Amino acid sequence: MPQFLNTQDADFETQFTALLGAKREDSPDVDAVVAEIIADVRARGDAAVLELTAQFDRLELTPETLRFSEAEIDAFCAEVSDEERAALELAAERIRAYHSRQMPSDDSWADANGATLGWRWSPVSAAGLYVPGGLASYPSSVLMNAIPAKVAGVERLAIVVPTPDGIANPLVLLAARLAGVDEIYRIGGAQAVAALAYGTDTIAPVDKITGPGNAFVAAAKRRVFGKVGIDMIAGPSEILVIADKDNNPDWIALDLLSQAEHDESAQSILITDDNGFGKAVAQAVEKRLETLERRAIAGASWRDFGAVITVDDLDQAAALSNRIAPEHLELCVADPDALSDKITHAGAIFLGQFTPEAIGDYVGGPNHVLPTARSARFSSGLSVMDFLKRTTLSKMTLESLRAIGPAAATLAKSESLEAHGLSVLARLEALNQK
Amino acid sequence: MPQFLNTQDADFETQFTALLGAKREDSPDVDAVVAEIIADVRARGDAAVLELTAQFDRLELTPETLRFSEAEIDAFCAEVSDEERAALELAAERIRAYHSRQMPSDDSWADANGATLGWRWSPVSAAGLYVPGGLASYPSSVLMNAIPAKVAGVERLAIVVPTPDGIANPLVLLAARLAGVDEIYRIGGAQAVAALAYGTDTIAPVDKITGPGNAFVAAAKRRVFGKVGIDMIAGPSEILVIADKDNNPDWIALDLLSQAEHDESAQSILITDDNGFGKAVAQAVEKRLETLERRAIAGASWRDFGAVITVDDLDQAAALSNRIAPEHLELCVADPDALSDKITHAGAIFLGQFTPEAIGDYVGGPNHVLPTARSARFSSGLSVMDFLKRTTLSKMTLESLRAIGPAAATLAKSESLEAHGLSVLARLEALNQK
Structure with a gap:
């Protein structure tokens, strides 16, 4: 009860x-093991990934078979029943429609002194999505992670999904295809996260990694954070x-x-x-x-x-x-x-x-x-914002530099940052001589 | 050269x-020391904070003097020159104007089946801002952190700023006042971060901590992440x-x-x-x-x-x-x-x-x-978004549940999540009998 x-x-x-x-969760402390795995992948690249996959997933791969070929994906997708395909398509369509409305707007305006201010949103160039294998391999999570990335405009979206003993989930592959995923690798664990973050000869590095995973995956995401962006640790x-x-x-x-x-x-x-x-x-x-x-x-x-x-x-x-x-x-x-x-x-x-x-x-x-x-x-749920970043924009005119430059110089002096102040004052002096 | x-x-x-x-930075490994400090503050609250402040900042405080009084802040603000005050006011005004334009919009719409979808933004209830003491105590950073929080609608904004040997920076206090900060505590280091994250008898806990700091502060922010939100580690x-x-x-x-x-x-x-x-x-x-x-x-x-x-x-x-x-x-x-x-x-x-x-x-x-x-x-610079979170909203009608419910049940079955499917099917069955 x-x-x-x-x-x-x-x-x-x-x-x-x-x-x-x-306290509902006792995460095992796998950090030391994960640190070793990441160091190994950074040092030996594909060779380390292949060895660890053989060890943990009982699957012998080569650099050529690390990635699912288009023909293999076709074959798996063909195994999905019409009912399941239609359900996935409906889900994908509705998720896409919702997330498309989340796209934020750029802005640009002139202030009273004629300075132009604003910002611009741009997508992360390359993102990686971790998809668990086995029982918790959820096609719905593929849609929920991949569609916002593609709506945001991520050019290259790679999935890693372990296939223990070589067993893949056809629905996961179909979901990836419906979402527009570009590359699918049959690897998992900390080694897959390390490969995405640091790259190997076969797998180009990404800028952001999202998606759920077990304690090893979570620890690996925490460790590569900074080198790449990550989503929350759920x-x-x-x-x-x-x-x-x-x-x-x-x-x-x-x-x-x-x-x-x-x-x-x-x-x-x-x-x-x-x-x-x-x-x-x-x-x-x-x-x-x-x-x-x-x-x-x-x-x-x-x-x-x-x-x-x-x-x-x-x-x-x-x-x-x-x-x-x-x-x-x-x-x-x-x-x-x-x-x-x-x-x-x-x-x-x-x-x-x-x-x-x-x-x-x-x-x-x-x-x-x-x-x-x-x-x-x-914090908030995953959204297109997780795959976008904002660049702020400022463009001073002569008039606006004259209007607000002296205040910047005053504050720079208060903070004992002389070059900051001089960078403004040298311009103002030259301009005042004109 | x-x-x-x-x-x-x-x-x-x-x-x-x-x-x-x-590699431009060798951060000293202070994690073990920081873990001890955080545990101490969690266990002993104010007593630990006061002892650590006496030890690190050579400053004897009591629970009553942990926080700057309004009269003290008034006195410090009066020390600031007119020129510096005017510069800070101009900066605050321009930062506020820029960040006000960043406020995102709520949205709500009906889809083709009559389901209502949307989202709503809401501010973090309480935020804490770390301000370094000594040389790197920058009033401009107070404005840059505090103003977005207040524009976002954060109700309670607390600052921690160490005052080694009791020396405070009047400009920091004036910047805090101009930004609308609610509470200012004269503490710093990992103990201040722990106090903000876990709370003490004197300091109520916050939900998010932002602001720059030394290696101890950065390590403490990493450790309390999850219990509270943090901004980037710069x-x-x-x-x-x-x-x-x-x-x-x-x-x-x-x-x-x-x-x-x-x-x-x-x-x-x-x-x-x-x-x-x-x-x-x-x-x-x-x-x-x-x-x-x-x-x-x-x-x-x-x-x-x-x-x-x-x-x-x-x-x-x-x-x-x-x-x-x-x-x-x-x-x-x-x-x-x-x-x-x-x-x-x-x-x-x-x-x-x-x-x-x-x-x-x-x-x-x-x-x-x-x-x-x-x-x-x-990732992006600090903005009002760092002090907001989004709640997604869904409201199905009978018609929309009939239209999309079966697909949800199909996918739940594919993922072997029976109760998920039954929660939809039980409703559809009852409705179909009507």
Whole structure:
């Protein structure tokens, strides 16, 4: 059974704080191993990548077979059923449409003194996307990472995906093709991250690496950060559902379980203003857990980290939600828009009872790579912005340099940076002599 | 003397690659010490902060005197000269005007099936800004960090600034006041970063920490990342000037020196299409180095990391610049706008000979916190975006769930996530029975 909390309880604050602070993940310390792997790939390039792939994935490759050929990709794509292809195409189309609207605008204007100011956005030249192999090899994540990169205008997009024992997921390859990925390499682990960051004879280096991975991949991303850009290091998934009593308990139970089934460290929380409804949902969860395919995982997550919180009213629900800063937030209430206006920190909000979070995982359009572990307090989900950077632009005229140059020289002097000041003053002197 | 390179030289590529890869900074490994300090502050809060401040800053404080009082700030602000105050006010006004234009828009629209999609931006609730003490205590950096936070709508903005031996910089306090900072604490080092991230009895925790600092501060920011957001970890400053022969060599020399005087690890590079002009600039640098206040620092930087590169034409200059991806780029050429269009990676561009980079450090308007060490390939300068986060919004109707729900269920099945599929199918079944 999950925890049951009630804001009426005397020790609610203590319990809620404990829930907020619950440590859900013990990452193994693989940093030393990863450092060695990265150093090896930097030193020996392809040779190291091939040896490590043979060792970890039991797969013998050559520089020529590191990359999937177009013919191989064709063959894998042909294995995908029409139904699955149509679903992936619908998802790709909706994700592309949503992310296209995120493209920011350049700007340029003249100030009162005639100086031109502005900025310009430009895409990262080359990006690499890590796609896990095996069970957690999700074609939906390929779309969610690759499409924003291509919408942003990334010219070269490479995927690395391990194929343990040579087994590839045809849906992952089709998703990559639909998203417009340029290169697909059948490698994984820290060695793949190192190859993307530093390059080998076969794999050109990229400027940014995104995508989920295990502890080795996460440690490798942290280590190459600075040499290349990385996206967030995602923790286990979370959902918070705020639901009033006018909901079907089974629907809400399934929404909670759709996070819980990801991972034993996932967390599903229900906040309701009706104690009886909370109990009904908990019962519905238990019933579904009797038959759910991934009941071992989902059951452990729900038992260890699940919670049902009863509040006095929805304002209290919003306040608690803002302290949780959930990755996913469902608002299954009569007026979800009004409640949404009170939410200050959340990765993604799903409004109304006809918007199960799973829609957002696949076909809604918004990204499913979202800030976990309360980081929605200060960060956002993946977007086209992750594949763009902004260059600021300034162009002074004679008049504007005369108008604001002296202030710059004054501040430079205050900061004891003489050359800064002289670079302005030398120009002003020469101009004043004209 | 700096390095002289010429694209006509047979070994140019080797020399240029070496220049690109030059390691300019040896950060001392202070991670173990920093880990101890953070653990101490987490465990003992104010008591640890006070002890460490006594130890490192030779300053005895109490919980009551950790924070500058309004009366103290008033007294320090009164020490600032009218000229300096006016310069700071002009800078603040221009920085505020520029960053106000950066505020991104919310969006919301209905798709073809009637689903409502969109996103909403919201500010980080509380941010902390690290301001170094001593020589590198720059009031301009206070403005550059604090104003974007306040423009973004950050409700609570706290500054930590060490005051070794009790000595404070009045301009830093005035800059904080002009920027609308809410709290100023006279502490620094890793202990100040830990206090901001985890909170103490006196200092409430923040959600995001920005601002420059020494190796201890940088290591502490890396360690608290995840618990809070951080900005980039800045490396030593760099400038690239692309200049044709129709420039005053002394002006260009001063621009190069205004980076070099920051730090012995700073880097100043000139690219010119006129070999003679390059030599003239190098001579002008030597002449200025005879008298410059910070000639020891600037001279070392110019000697160890400076370079003058002669190219055949400006297209070649743009191509090399894009490989360097400079933090600051000056375009002192006849048509700077045309050359700017060829630049794909740069933190900030200063167009034309009347826009010395020092203008951008103080009063131009754009931010002076910019990506160093070639990271302009994948990242941007500080902006209001660093203090905002985006929540995505989805609201399905019955019709839209019917239209796209089955595809979500198909993909969930492909990914073996049964509860994901059931959360959609259960709703569709119930609706179909209606």
